[in-house]
Amino acid sequence: xxxxxxxxxxxxxxxxxxxxxxxxxxxxxxxxxxxxxxxxxxxxxxxxxxxxxxxxxxxxxxxxxxxxxxxxxxxxxxxxxxxxxxxxxxxxxxxxxxxxxxxxxxxxxxxxxxxxxxxxxxxxxxxxxxxxxxxxxxxxxxxxxxxxxxxxxxxxxxxxxxxxxxxxxxxxxxxxxxxxxxxxxxxxxxxxxxxxxxxxxxxxxxxxxxxxxxxxxxxxxxxxxxxxxxxxxxxxxxxxxxxxxxxxxxxxxxxxxxxxxxxxxxxxxxxxxxxxxxxxxxxxxxxxxxxxxxxxxxxxxxxxxxxxxxxxxxxxxxxxxxxxxxxxxxxxxxxxxxxxxxxxxxxxxxxxxxxxxxxxxxxxxxxxxxxxxxxxxxxxxxxxxxxxxxxxxxxxxxxxxxxxx
Numbered sequence: 001x002x003x004x005x006x007x008x009x010x011x012x013x014x015x016x017x018x019x020x021x022x023x024x025x026x027x028x029x030x031x032x033x034x035x036x037x038x039x040x041x042x043x044x045x046x047x048x049x050x051x052x053x054x055x056x057x058x059x060x061x062x063x064x065x066x067x068x069x070x071x072x073x074x075x076x077x078x079x080x081x082x083x084x085x086x087x088x089x090x091x092x093x094x095x096x097x098x099x100x101x102x103x104x105x106x107x108x109x110x111x112x113x114x115x116x117x118x119x120x121x122x123x124x125x126x127x128x129x130x131x132x133x134x135x136x137x138x139x140x141x142x143x144x145x146x147x148x149x150x151x152x153x154x155x156x157x158x159x160x161x162x163x164x165x166x167x168x169x170x171x172x173x174x175x176x177x178x179x180x181x182x183x184x185x186x187x188x189x190x191x192x193x194x195x196x197x198x199x200x201x202x203x204x205x206x207x208x209x210x211x212x213x214x215x216x217x218x219x220x221x222x223x224x225x226x227x228x229x230x231x232x233x234x235x236x237x238x239x240x241x242x243x244x245x246x247x248x249x250x251x252x253x254x255x256x257x258x259x260x261x262x263x264x265x266x267x268x269x270x271x272x273x274x275x276x277x278x279x280x281x282x283x284x285x286x287x288x289x290x291x292x293x294x295x296x297x298x299x300x301x302x303x304x305x306x307x308x309x310x311x312x313x314x315x316x317x318x319x320x321x322x323x324x325x326x327x328x329x330x331x332x333x334x335x336x337x338x339x340x341x342x343x344x345x346x347x348x349x350x351x352x353x354x355x356x357x358x359x360x361x362x363x364x365x366x367x368x369x370x371x372x373x374x375x376x377x378x379x380x381x382x383x384x385x386x387x388x389x390x391x392x393x394x395x396x397x398x399x400x401x402x403x404x405x
Contacts, residue, residue, distance in 0.1 A: 001024070001025075001153040001154070001319045001320075001322075001326050002024070002025035002026070002027075002152040002153050002154075003016075003024060003025070003026045003027070003028050003152050003153065003154045003156060003317070004026075004029065004053040004138065004139055004150055004152040004154070004155045004156070005019075005026060005027070005029065005158055005323065006029050006126050006139065006155065006156065006157050006158060006159045006164070006165050006304070007029070007031075007157065007158040007159030007163075007165075007291065008028050008029075008035070008109060008122075008158075008161055009060075009121065009158060009159075009160055009289060009290070009306065010041075010101070010104070010105070010108075010289065010303045010306040010307055010310070011158040011288045011289025011290070011291075011306035011307070011309050011310050012028060012156070012158030012159070012223075012288075012289065013028065013105050013108035013109055013112070013253060014051075014055065014066060014108055014254075014306075014307055014310040014311075015120060015156065015158065015309075015310040015314060016028040016108075016112050016120075016309070016341055016397070017108050017111050017112035017118075018030045018055065018310060018314035018316065018318070018403075019117075019132055019314060019317065019321070020112045020115040020117050020118035021111075021112075021115055021312075022318045022322065022405055023115070023117050023322070024117060024321050024322065025117045025152075026112075026117060026118055026119070026151065027119045027120075027121065027125060027141070027150060028109070028112070028118070028119070028121070029121050029124045029141060029150075030095045030120065030121070030122045030123075030124065031123070031124065031125050031126075031159075032123070032170070033123045033168050034122070035101065035102035035105040035106060036102050036309065040301065041101065041297075041302040041303040042098055042099055042100065042101045042214070043096060043097075043098055043099075043300035043303070044066075044096065044097045044098075044099050044303065044304065044397045045096050045301075045304045045396075046091060046094035046096070046395050046396050047097075047302055047304045047305075047307075047308060047396050047397035047401075048304030048305075048306075048307045048308070049061075049093075049094045049096075049097065050396075051093055051304075051307040051308050051310070051401060051403075052214060052307060052403075053093075053094075054311060054402065054403040055311075055318050055403065057107065057108075057111070057326065058093070058228035060107055060111075061097075061099070061104075061107075063102050063107075064099055064100055064103040064107055065099070065100040065103050065215035065216070066097045066099035066100065066103075066215050067097065067098045067099075067197055067211065067212075067213055067214055067215050068095050068096070068097050068197060069086065069095065069096045069097065069098065069197050069198070069199050070071045070085060070086065070095075070137075070196060070197045070198060071083065071084060071085040071086060071196070071197075071198050071199075072086075072198070072199050072200075072201065073199070073200045073201070073202075074201045074203065074251070075199055075200065075201065075202045075203065075204075075250055076203050076204050077203075077204035077205065078202070078204070078248065078249060078250055078251070079250075080250070087322055093110075093115070093294040094209060096199075096395070098212055098213075098214045098215060098220070099215065100215050101303070108280050111376065112227075120334075121141075121143070123143055123144060124141045124142070124143040125141060125142045125143070126139045126140070126141050126159070126164045126165065126168075127139075127140045127141060127142050127147065128140045128168055129165070129168045129169060129285070130149055130151065133295045133363065135283040135328065136155050136169070136255065136282065136283060136284035136285040137151055137152070137153075137313075138150050138151035138152055138155065139155060145295065149309055152329070152402075153284070153321070153331060153333075154284060154285070154286065154317070154321070154331055155284060155285050155286075156285075156286050156287070156288065156313070157169070157285065157286070157287040157288070157291040157292075158287070158288050158289045158291055158306075159291050160275055160289070160290045160291060161290045161294040163287065163290070163291035165285070165287055165291060166277060166287055166291050166292075167348050169245055169282050169285055169287075171278070171279060171280075171287065172277065172278050172279070173275045173276060173277045173278065173283070174275060174276055174278065175273075175274065175275045176274040176275065176296075176350060176354050177329075178227065178272040178273065178296050178354075180224045180226060180227055180272060181224075181225055181226075181227050181228075181271055181272050182222050182223065182224055182225070182269070182270040182272060182297050183222070183223045183225055183230065183231060183241070183268070183269055183270075183358070184220070184221070184222055184223075184267065184268045184269075184270060185221050185223075185267040185268070186214075186216075186218040186219065186220055186221070187218060187219045187221065187256070187257065187260045187263060188218060188219065188260055188263055189217060189218055189219050190252065190253060190256040191220060191252075191256075192252060193211075193212075193213040197213055198212070198213075199211075199212040200212070200249075200250075202248055202249045202250070202252070202253075203330050204248060205248060207223075207224070207248045208223075208224040208247060209221065209222070209223045209224070209245055209249060209278065210222040210223075210224075211249075211253060213278055223245055226228055227272070230269045230404060239261040239262065241267065241314045242258065242260075242261040243257075243258065243261070245257055246258055246341070263271065263358070269390065270297060272296050272349055273294045273296070274294060274295065274296040274353060274354065275293065275294045276292070276293040276294075276297050276343075276346060276347065276350065277292050277293070279339070280292045280335070280338065280339040280342075280343075281332065281335035281336055281338070281339060283328070283332055284328065284331075284332070285335075286313070286317075286335040286338060288309040288310065288313055288338070288342075289302075289305075289306035289309055289310075290302060290304070290306065292309070292339075292346075293305070293346045293350070293356075295346075295349070295350065295353065296350070296353045296354075298352075298353040298393075299349070299352070299353060299394035301349055301353065301394065303354075304397070305346060305349065308342070308345070308397060308401045309338075309342055311341050311401050311402075311403045312338055312341050312401060313338045314332040314403065315316075315403065315405055316335070316337045316338050316341075316363060317334050317335070317338070318336035318405040319334070319405070320333070337376075341399075344399065345398045345399045346397045348393070349393070349397075349398065350354045350396070352393060352394065385389065
């Protein structure tokens with residue numbers, strides 16, 4: 001039996017690799033001709049790194065441009081309140097990394113390409129699904145050679161938050177309200193980040209700003225703003241935006257921001273979405289990753305959840321695809337098992353993601369009180385041990401995921 005995977009992001013590329021490695025005929029379709037796109041999810045947490053290690057890629061990951069973060073520092077109203085390192089006993093080789101997603105995707109498709117049952121087609125846009133007798137049997141695509149039809153026993157939509165597969169299959173979704181958007185920009189690296197690979201978070205006054213050194217030698221900033229306020233910020237100009245950021249950070253970073261107000265990369269708005277389709281599957285079709293559940297940026301979950309989706313999908317699909325008595329009914333049942341196994345973790349993480357902005361972006365008196373007691377709530381060593389703390393649920397996931405094929 002054969003598979004078409006639509007979308008060569010983390011979910012699609014890793015699933016295609018796992019299928020091809022087991023000899024499944026798989027075509028991976030990618031709309032772009034390369035993976036060089038700015039501001040994709042690039043923070044690999046232990047749950048995502050563990051998935052890649054299970055795929056046998058632990059040694060190859062070191063060749064992908066990345067920065068391994070050493071600790072987290074949280075500032076409240078410009079003052080340091082929490083400082084915690086990534087304890088080696090807890091994290092081992094799974095300390096969070098800010099990794100080039102284009103580099104990771106090129107690694108995945110190169111590994112998949114070592115298997116003769118794999119084919120990657122770049123610059124190909126899926127226009128529609130092909131159905132026969134109520135079952136999806138392929139896709140219609142547009143590429144350099146014009147429009148054509150591709151057929152397979154299963155179509156997997158891994159084509160992100162704007163999924164054509166989800167839309168064409170008319171899969172209904174439920175939405176969670178997200179009160180914020182994220183402005184991304186890059187600046188030259190400040191002195192403190194040349195010494196330490198530290199992720200800083202700044203809270204207070206209804207603002208949240210994250211800053212970390214990344215693999216291209218610059219400082220990546222994620223500034224969380226109220227949804228719909230980016231237009232006003234744009235009208236005021238980038239230097240004014242930088243000044244607004246500087247009001248809410250520590251003196252050393254504020255001085256650096258002001259000095260480089262004209263050196264920053266043009267800001268990019270990530271319009272946040274949180275949703276989950278009710279049924280991830282239809283006859284002959286499955287969606288995974290952001291195509292099944294768009295994650296908000298809270299806790300850097302998108303890429304990590306996508307990689308875990310791919311492992312579970314492979315566990316259920318490979319036996320169904322390679323069985324001597326394989327048939328459409330058994331394949332559809334395998335797809336339903338993918339959703340049944342993955343949906344509880346996705347739903348749990350999305351519930352956690354929904355809570356944080358209501359507190360961190362609030363200017364209410366009770367939110368200010370919670371921020372003041374943050375060090376007490378975090379404990380003396382918040383990153384030690386897996387435990388049940390919110391951070392560790394984000395970092396390691398809420399369920400066990402093990403590659404079995």
